[in-house]
Amino acid sequence: EKTNDSFFGKLSKALVGKTTIDDDVLDELEDILVSSDVGVETTLKVIKRIEERVARDKYATTAELDRILREEIAELLIQNKSVDFTDSFETQHLPKPYVIMVVGVNGVGKTTTIGKLAHQFNQRGHKVVLGAADTFRAAAVDQLKLWGQRVNVPVIDHGMNTDPSAVAFDALKKAKEVGADVVIIDTAGRLHTKVNLMNELSKIKRVMQKIIPDSPHEVLLVLDGSTGQNAVIQAREFTKVTEITALAVTKLDGTAKGGVVIGISDEFKIPVKYIGVGEKMDDLQVFDRVEFVDSLFKKIG
Amino acid sequence: MFENLQDKLNTAFRTLKGKDRISDINVAATTKEVRKALVDADVNFKIAKEITDRIKETALDRKILISVEPGQMFVKIVQEELTELMGGKAEGINIKGDPAVILIAGLQGSGKTTFSGKLAQHLKKQGRQVLLTACDVYRPAAIDQLKVLGEQIGVEVYAEPENKNAVSIAENAVAYARKSGKKIVIVDTAGRLAVDEVMMNEVADIKSTIQPTEILFVVDSMTGQDAVNTAKTFNERLNFDGVVLTKLDGDARGGAALSIRQVVEKPIKFISTGEKMEALDAFYPDRMASRILGMGDVISLVERA
Ligand SMILES: Nc1nc2c(ncn2[C@@H]2O[C@H](COP(=O)(O)OP(=O)(O)OP(=O)(O)O)[C@@H](O)[C@H]2O)c(=O)[nH]1
Ligand SMILES: Nc1nc2c(ncn2[C@@H]2O[C@H](COP(=O)(O)OP(=O)(O)OP(=O)(O)O)[C@@H](O)[C@H]2O)c(=O)[nH]1
Ligand SMILES: [Mg+2]
Ligand SMILES: [Mg+2]
Numbered sequence: 385e386k387t388n389d390s391f392f393g394k395l396s397k398a399l400v401g402k403t404t405i406d407d408d409v410l411d412e413l414e415d416i417l418v419s420s421d422v423g424v425e426t427t428l429k430v431i432k433r434i435e436e437r438v439a440r441d442k443y444a445t446t447a448e449l450d451r452i453l454r455e456e457i458a459e460l461l462i463q464n465k466s467v468d469f470t471d472s473f474e475t476q477h478l479p480k481p482y483v484i485m486v487v488g489v490n491g492v493g494k495t496t497t498i499g500k501l502a503h504q505f506n507q508r509g510h511k512v513v514l515g516a517a518d519t520f521r522a523a524a525v526d527q528l529k530l531w532g533q534r535v536n537v538p539v540i541d542h543g544m545n546t547d548p549s550a551v552a553f554d555a556l557k558k559a560k561e562v563g564a565d566v567v568i569i570d571t572a573g574r575l576h577t578k579v580n581l582m583n584e585l586s587k588i589k590r591v592m593q594k595i596i597p598d599s600p601h602e603v604l605l606v607l608d609g610s611t612g613q614n615a616v617i618q619a620r621e622f623t624k625v626t627e628i629t630a631l632a633v634t635k636l637d638g639t640a641k642g643g644v645v646i647g648i649s650d651e652f653k654i655p656v657k658y659i660g661v662g663e664k665m666d667d668l669q670v671f672d673r674v675e676f677v678d679s680l681f682k683k684i685g
Numbered sequence: 686m687f688e689n690l691q692d693k694l695n696t697a698f699r700t701l702k703g704k705d706r707i708s709d710i711n712v713a714a715t716t717k718e719v720r721k722a723l724v725d726a727d728v729n730f731k732i733a734k735e736i737t738d739r740i741k742e743t744a745l746d747r748k749i750l751i752s753v754e755p756g757q758m759f760v761k762i763v764q765e766e767l768t769e770l771m772g773g774k775a776e777g778i779n780i781k782g783d784p785a786v787i788l789i790a791g792l793q794g795s796g797k798t799t800f801s802g803k804l805a806q807h808l809k810k811q812g813r814q815v816l817l818t819a820c821d822v823y824r825p826a827a828i829d830q831l832k833v834l835g836e837q838i839g840v841e842v843y844a845e846p847e848n849k850n851a852v853s854i855a856e857n858a859v860a861y862a863r864k865s866g867k868k869i870v871i872v873d874t875a876g877r878l879a880v881d882e883v884m885m886n887e888v889a890d891i892k893s894t895i896q897p898t899e900i901l902f903v904v905d906s907m908t909g910q911d912a913v914n915t916a917k918t919f920n921e922r923l924n925f926d927g928v929v930l931t932k933l934d935g936d937a938r939g940g941a942a943l944s945i946r947q948v949v950e951k952p953i954k955f956i957s958t959g960e961k962m963e964a965l966d967a968f969y970p971d972r973m974a975s976r977i978l979g980m981g982d983v984i985s986l987v988e989r990a
Pocket of ligand 1: 488489490491492493494495496497518521524571572573574634635636637638659660661662663667793794824876878
């Protein structure tokens with residue numbers, strides 16, 4: 385909070401009575417953004433927007449300037465356009481069962497995010513089924529099953545080293561049978577550079593469509609909040625093989641800021657829907673643009 | 686990326702055609718491009734500044750002739766500098782002791798458990814008696830995960846599924862190793878954030894209780910700017926001996942490797958290049974430098990089938 389004040393303090397001091405921002409302040413802004421993993425390109429874009437805005441608009445007070453700055457950055461984070469934005473865990477208006485496929489590179493937090501999501505839906509009285517389609521990583525099925533027990537939600541699995549598409553197929557079938565509201569499919573972590581594994585995602589999707597033609601309704605790409613610029617490539621490559629509808633950014637309970645999602649959201653027009661802030665079942669939040677931008681200006685390392 | 690940087694540098698130099706030496710001015714322009722490239726490769730922005738300042742000196746010192754391809758030449762200087770910054774002699778791990786104890790620590794999902802399995806297999810292949818120890822008492826199925834890997838590679842896994850005290854499990858594992866004639870104990874721990882006081886205390890307690898001969902900090906090569914904070918805190922608490930860089934089979938440029946090296950001055954001892962137990966490699970500073978600069982590094986990237 386201190387640094388937060390001091391940055392804006394400095395910024396406004398440098399700006400009093402001016403129509404342009406001086407270089408020192410812009411340098412400082414650049415450092416803040418770059419150190420939050422915003423990336424050089426997006427940072428330059430933000431700075432340009434702020435320069436233009438300051439040249440165009442008049443601002444009277446520090447608070448106003450502060451707001452302009454935050455607004456310009458938040459503007460790059462596209463809004464979640466789906467109807468359920470205000471409460472992402474309501475399912476009444478959604479297709480039933482609503483199918484969510486969760487994808488991402490290794491170790492980002494897919495399985496944990498699924499456990500947390502299941503908990504949120506379940507708590508609101510929605511019926512959830514999970515599909516253990518990571519049949520590859522050691523004990524991945526057990527991990528999801530333990531999450532299922534923890535949040536009291538059934539998990540469909542075929543054990544390890546089985547065909548992930550078949551698991552997804554069965555999970556959807558089961559969800560239909562039991563009249564579930566939501567079915568969430570866990571997939572194995574895969575680096576976007578592995579062609580075969582990426583193609584496997586298309587296959588899982590095709591097979592699911594045999595049961596529910598317009599599924600998956602949501603493909604959630606999970607990004608690790610401590611990842612740097614590689615996250616941009618992850619978004620690009622996953623988008624190529626499957627239509628990503630939303631992002632979840634995890635591990636934001638640490639000191640990493642996850643700023644890379646600003647450029648990703650802007651470039652690919654994918655909204656950030658959830659953030660992970662811990663390892664427990666309640667540690668999931670619906671993404672808030674304003675809070676997120678504020679957090680970039682806190683604890684500058 | 687590499688071509689890209691080289692082109693930009695060529696452009697920066699072109700403005701000074703006619704002069705036959707790298708001058709202050711064009712070096713300033715070019716170092717700025719290099720700095721951007723480093724930050725784009727996830728080198729910490731402060732460290733990128735330090736490094737490019739130093740490179741500027743070197744370039745001026747050497748009074749390099751502007752050749753047909755000044756960009757290429759400059760990149761070469763940068764590559765050499767980065768190699769040196771990450772270099773030093775290749776250091777092995779300390780496996781002396783009865784038993785030798787190797788403690789594995791790092792952030793959540795960085796690849797600790799997978800690496801523990803790989804290291805166990807690597808040491809087993811050298812004919813050593815290894816014991817893996819499951820000290821992650823938090824993550825669902827963490828113990829099972831290690832057990833599955835242990836089975837795959839034929840290495841015994843010590844675990845106490847009912848015991849929630851990681852420190853005592855580690856202590857008991859070492860005692861068990863001594864009794865059963867195992868020469869090396871590898872201790873896999875839960876992932877933890879550097880800001881999590883309770884969890885950092887736990888791993889510090891494990892350290893002081895079992896007195897490891899080697900402590901390895903495992904870090905994901907995709908990590909961004911925050912790598913320095915994490916590495917610094919883990920090092921303050923554990924004074925680790927070396928770094929393991931994981932997931933290098935992807936296309937992350939791995940600038941975090943350079944940042945960490947600069948911040949904690951500890952060698953990178955292994956790289957992890959896949960999910961399979963065989964995907965473990967030695968670290969080559971020159972390859973890493975090329976990779977950070979986007980020059981490609983086919984050799985150590987190819988995952989073994
Ligand atoms: N601190 C913190 N840890 C998290 C968060 N989300 C996940 N984790 C931890 O990150 C680690 C990896 O999480 P998983 O859910 O297994 O990740 P995954 O993407 O399913 O991994 P793979 O299936 O192996 O690719 C675990 O230790 C989780 O507890 C979060 O928001 N904060
Ligand atoms: N592609 C690739 N995947 C890796 C590599 N190392 C580990 N992984 C994968 O990354 C994910 C996380 O690895 P783990 O070994 O479970 O990581 P961890 O640090 O033990 O995770 P926690 O115990 O939850 O903190 C798994 O899906 C692994 O298969 C690697 O070098 N390359
Ligand atoms: Mg998983
Ligand atoms: Mg682990």
